[in-house]
Each structure stands twice: as structure tokens, then as C-alpha cells.
Amino acid sequence: MASARVDLDGNPIKPLTICMIGAGGFIGSHLCEKLMAETQHKVLAVDVYSDKIKHLFEPSSLPWADRIQFHRLNIKNDSRLEGLIRMADLIINLAAICTPADYNTRPLDTIYSNFIDALPIIKYCSENGKRLIHFSTCEVYGKTIGCFLPKDSPLRQDPAYYVLSEDSSPCIFGPIEKQRWSYACAKQLVERLIYAEGAENGLEFTIVRPFNWIGPRMDFIPGIDGPSEGVPRVLACFSNNLLRREPLKLVDGGESQRTFVYIKDAIEAVHLMIENPSRANGQIFNVGNPNNEVTVRQLAEMMTQVYSKVSGEPPLDAPTIDISSKEFYGEGYDDSDKRIPDMTIINRQLGSVLLLEPKDITVGLARVDSYLPTPDVRRSCKEGYLK
Ligand code: NAD
Ligand code: UDP
Structure with a gap:
């Protein structure tokens, strides 16, 4: 029974009313699913879109129907938000x-969305004494110190030069003309503001820095369930290339490294934050899997193999192609070289076991298959939605 559930300190968990803003996106849809299926909490889901969570409130006979409400509103200009x-x-x-293709091409929208639009939420939380869990990003770390060392420096192998720690790593961004950093910089200033509200006005907050969470419903396949000209994050870009039987495009040779974590593992950590406020308040948490690192090139090779198995189509003779970042993203793009989260703080506060077990890369990334287009999407491609 959900009502008998206890927190990490053995105290019974009281049902909460959670106002989830951006609930209709990738992470929000998985978090709503978890909260409906495994808890008694109520969700006021706020978003401009509902496609990814519709299955949770239609039909109204669903067992949790009275615990989820969808409020279609744009937080930029809707007075219902405070209520x-x-x-x-x-x-x-x-x-x-939060898609990199927007950071250098729509820097104003990026800064407004990630900074200005978050301000009223923080203000209302602070003024009304409400607890806030705010999603920031691993991108606030920017580049590693190690990437500025000579290519052959042995120090590049020393974790002190690349592991990213909440309480000690610097945030290293490129120059202003590299507008890629508009997102990271906006997120960083919001983190500082929330932290200051905590310090000066007693706001109860938790800041989450996701490290490349992946899984179903992430972004969109251009021309299928999103704009044909849009450029989503890498998983969706590669899926789109595979569907169209095009080579996967490796930006600047695909040498950047990322640690990927499966969305359902990451959601476990968020669930613990929700239900353990005394352990999560006042904290900034990295959430990722430090043992699951690949280069973008390796990711492309792995997805090509998985897709071939799923679809029964043999890979292309030349499955990847190199492309410059200027050609792919336009002027002002820049990249994070490597992202390995230090998980000491979350481990100490919440003991998020699922994220910390050393996982073989192939085991962790085998779950990329859960992102790849479903039979329905593949069928619609064959029926001619893709040119
Ligand atoms: P997403 O784009 O799938 O979800 C964001 C949702 O917010 C969308 O449904 C969008 O419609 C909604 N939204 C945006 N502006 C809005 C507005 N003005 N009014 C109402 N709704 C609005 O992104 P996601 O991957 O679910 O990411 C969620 C958060 O986590 C973001 O803050 C992102 O920066 C952060 N994050 C995610 C990752 C990751 O790995 N997915 C990595 C780093 C940071
Ligand atoms: N990338 C790529 N090909 C693509 C899309 C992205 O090589 O079709 C690279 C991108 O340059 C970056 C990495 O993949 O190095 C991850 O990009 P993503 O958009 O997922 O977001 P990020 O991790 O940079 O926030």
C-alpha cells in the first residue's frame, strides 16, 4: 500500500500536492508516470503541451484520475501561475x-526562458513559503580544466582535472560571442539567485543538475512528431538519421564525451529528493552515471548496431559522416568536452544506489534502444511522412 511508505529516515510519507511546471516534457512525463503509479501524491501539471502526458489523464477512468490535473498555460504571461x-x-x-541548437541561434529566447521566466516562480515560492526543486543543468560546469592542458599532458588523466563536483569545480564558459553558453550562463545565474533566496529569505530549495538523461519521449523526430527543420538533442538526431537511412553526423569528429543515464534511473533520484526534504533541501545535486561514458562517435556506432537489430535493415556502408560545428549548428557554437559527475553529495544525502553502481558502458547504453523510434513511428515513415 502506498500509504504505508516511509522516507529514508523511517518516517511515514504524507501525500503532497506538487505543482510541476514543464510537466509535459521528456523528464516531466516520466516523473508524472512515476508519481501516479507508485505514490499517492497529487500533480498539478503545467505546460503548453500535453501530448507526452495525455495517457495519464485520458481516459478519466484511470485509477489516479483524481490525482492529476493538466493546466495548459504559458508561464511567461499567465496570472494563474501564482494561484x-x-x-x-x-x-x-x-x-x-534546452536544446543546444537553440542556444546560439535563439540566444534571446534561451536567456528569457531559462532566466527571466524562472524569476516569478522563485519569487512566488519565496513569498509563499513553498519548497522548490529547480532543474538546472550539468552544462553550468561548461568545459573541464583538463581541456586547457597540452594534448599530451599526463594530468589530463587525473580525475582532479575533469571530474565535476558541485562544491569545488569552477564553471568555465567560452567568450560571449560563443553564444552556446547563453543557456549555461542563464542557468547559473538562476542557481545563484535561488541559493541567495535560501540564504537571505529562507527559501527551501533543491537544485538538480542532470547529466544527459536519455530514454523514450526525449525531444522529437523532425518531420514526424516535431518541426521538420528542428535540430533536437543527439539521441533524436541520430534516430532521425537512422530512420531516413542517412549517415549519422559527427560534429567536429564526434570526439566529445558524455556520460549517459537512463531516464528511469534518474527519476528514482528525483523521487528520493521529493520525499526526503530534510536531506535534499539546500543541496545542489549532480545526477548522472559516472561509469557510463562514451564519445559521441561510440554512441553513433552503438545506435547503428542497435537500430540494425531493431529494424532488420543492414547498416549503411558509410554509417557516419564528419561535419563541422559551424556547418551543423551555425556561428557561435561551442562544446563541453567531457562530463563526469562527482556523485559524492547525492550518495551521501540520498544513497541513490541505482546511479552509483559501476555499469559496463554497453549495459548502460544498451538502453539506447528504448529511445529508438517505435514500430508506429517507423511505420509512419514508410507510409510517406518522411521525404
Ligand atoms: P523538455 O524540453 O522535454 O521539457 C521542457 C518542458 O517545458 C516542455 O514540455 C515545454 O513545453 C515546457 N515549457 C517551456 N517553456 C514553457 C513556458 N513558457 N510555459 C509552459 N511550459 C513551458 O526538456 P527536458 O529534457 O524534460 O528537461 C527538463 C529540465 O531539465 C530543463 O530545465 C532542462 O534544462 C533540464 N535538463 C535536462 C537534461 C536532460 O538530460 N534531459 C539535461 C540537462 C538539463
Ligand atoms: N552531436 C553530434 N551529432 C548530432 C547531434 C549532436 O555529433 O547530430 C554532438 C554535439 O555536438 C555534442 C553531443 O553530440 O558534442 C551531445 O549533444 P546534445 O545535443 O545531445 O547536447 P549536450 O550534451 O551538448 O548538451
């Missing part, structure tokens, strides 16, 4: 523009 925040015990803010 919804007042009705909740906890506010989770996921709303953002």
Missing part, C-alpha cells in the same frame, strides 16, 4: 528551452 503555486506543497520547475 497554482499557492495551492501546492512543492513546486518542481522543469520548463526551459
Whole structure:
């Protein structure tokens, strides 16, 4: 029975009303699913889109129907937001523009979305004494110190030069003309503001820095369930290339490294934050899998193999192609070279076991298959939606 559930300190968990802003996106949809299926919490889901969570409130006969409400509103200009925040015990803010192709091409929208639009939420939480879990990003770390060392320096192998720690790593961004960093910089300033609200006005907050969470419903396949000209994050870009039987495009040779984590593992960590406020408040948490690192080139090779198995189509003779970042993203793009999260703080506070077990890369990334287009999407491609 969900009502008998206890927190990490053995105290019974009381049902909460959670105002989840950006609930209709990738992370929000998985978090809503988890909260409906495994808890008694109520969700006021706020977003401009509902496609990814519709299955949770239609039909109305679903067992949790009275625990989820969808509120279609744009937080930029809707006075209902404050009322919804007042009705909740906890506010989770996921709303953002967060696809790298937008950072250098729509820097104003990026800064407004990630900084300006978050301000009223923080203000209402602070003024009304509401707890806030705010989604930031691993990108606030920017580049590693190690990437500035000579290519052959042995120090590049020393974790002190690349592991990213919440309380000691610097945030290293490129120059202003590299507009890629508009997102990271906006997120960083919001983190500082929330931290300051905590220090000066007693705001109860938790900041989450996701490290490349992946899984179903992430972004969109251009021309299928999103704009044909859009450029989503790498998993969706590669899936799109595979569907169209095009070579996967490796930006600047695909040498950048990322640690990927499966969405359902990461959601476990968020669930613990929600239900253990005394351990999570006042904390900034990295959430990722340090043992699951690949280069973008390796990711492309792995997805090519997985897709071939799923679709029964043999890989192309030349499955990848190199492309410059200028050609792919345009002027002002720049990249994070390597992202390995230090998981000491989350481990100490929440003991998020699932994320910390050393996983063989192939085991962790085998789950990329859960992202790849479903039979339905593949069928619609064959029926001619893709040119
Ligand atoms: P997403 O784009 O799938 O979800 C964001 C949601 O916010 C969308 O459904 C969008 O419609 C909504 N939204 C944006 N602006 C809005 C507005 N003005 N009014 C109402 N709704 C609005 O992104 P996601 O991957 O679910 O990411 C959620 C959060 O986590 C973001 O803050 C992002 O920066 C952060 N993050 C995610 C990852 C990751 O690995 N997925 C990595 C780093 C940071
Ligand atoms: N990338 C790539 N080909 C693509 C899309 C992305 O090589 O079709 C690279 C991108 O340059 C970056 C990495 O993949 O080095 C991850 O990009 P993503 O958009 O997922 O976001 P990021 O991890 O940079 O926030």
C-alpha cells in the first residue's frame, strides 16, 4: 500500500500536492508516470503541451484520475501561475528551452526562458513559503580544466582535472560571442539567485543538475512528431538519421564525451529528493552515471548496431559522416568536452544506489534502444511522412 511508505529516515510519507511546471516534457512525463503509479501524491501539471502526458489523464477512468490535473498555460504571461503555486506543497520547475541548437541561434529566447521566466516562480515560492526543486543543468560546469592542458599532458588523466563536483569545480564558459553558453550562463545565474533566496529569505530549495538523461519521449523526430527543420538533442538526431537511412553526423569528429543515464534511473533520484526534504533541501545535486561514458562517435556506432537489430535493415556502408560545428549548428557554437559527475553529495544525502553502481558502458547504453523510434513511428515513415 502506498500509504504505508516511509522516507529514508523511517518516517511515514504524507501525500503532497506538487505543482510541476514543464510537466509535459521528456523528464516531466516520466516523473508524472512515476508519481501516479507508485505514490499517492497529487500533480498539478503545467505546460503548453500535453501530448507526452495525455495517457495519464485520458481516459478519466484511470485509477489516479483524481490525482492529476493538466493546466495548459504559458508561464511567461499567465496570472494563474501564482494561484497554482499557492495551492501546492512543492513546486518542481522543469520548463526551459534546452536544446543546444537553440542556444546560439535563439540566444534571446534561451536567456528569457531559462532566466527571466524562472524569476516569478522563485519569487512566488519565496513569498509563499513553498519548497522548490529547480532543474538546472550539468552544462553550468561548461568545459573541464583538463581541456586547457597540452594534448599530451599526463594530468589530463587525473580525475582532479575533469571530474565535476558541485562544491569545488569552477564553471568555465567560452567568450560571449560563443553564444552556446547563453543557456549555461542563464542557468547559473538562476542557481545563484535561488541559493541567495535560501540564504537571505529562507527559501527551501533543491537544485538538480542532470547529466544527459536519455530514454523514450526525449525531444522529437523532425518531420514526424516535431518541426521538420528542428535540430533536437543527439539521441533524436541520430534516430532521425537512422530512420531516413542517412549517415549519422559527427560534429567536429564526434570526439566529445558524455556520460549517459537512463531516464528511469534518474527519476528514482528525483523521487528520493521529493520525499526526503530534510536531506535534499539546500543541496545542489549532480545526477548522472559516472561509469557510463562514451564519445559521441561510440554512441553513433552503438545506435547503428542497435537500430540494425531493431529494424532488420543492414547498416549503411558509410554509417557516419564528419561535419563541422559551424556547418551543423551555425556561428557561435561551442562544446563541453567531457562530463563526469562527482556523485559524492547525492550518495551521501540520498544513497541513490541505482546511479552509483559501476555499469559496463554497453549495459548502460544498451538502453539506447528504448529511445529508438517505435514500430508506429517507423511505420509512419514508410507510409510517406518522411521525404
Ligand atoms: P523538455 O524540453 O522535454 O521539457 C521542457 C518542458 O517545458 C516542455 O514540455 C515545454 O513545453 C515546457 N515549457 C517551456 N517553456 C514553457 C513556458 N513558457 N510555459 C509552459 N511550459 C513551458 O526538456 P527536458 O529534457 O524534460 O528537461 C527538463 C529540465 O531539465 C530543463 O530545465 C532542462 O534544462 C533540464 N535538463 C535536462 C537534461 C536532460 O538530460 N534531459 C539535461 C540537462 C538539463
Ligand atoms: N552531436 C553530434 N551529432 C548530432 C547531434 C549532436 O555529433 O547530430 C554532438 C554535439 O555536438 C555534442 C553531443 O553530440 O558534442 C551531445 O549533444 P546534445 O545535443 O545531445 O547536447 P549536450 O550534451 O551538448 O548538451
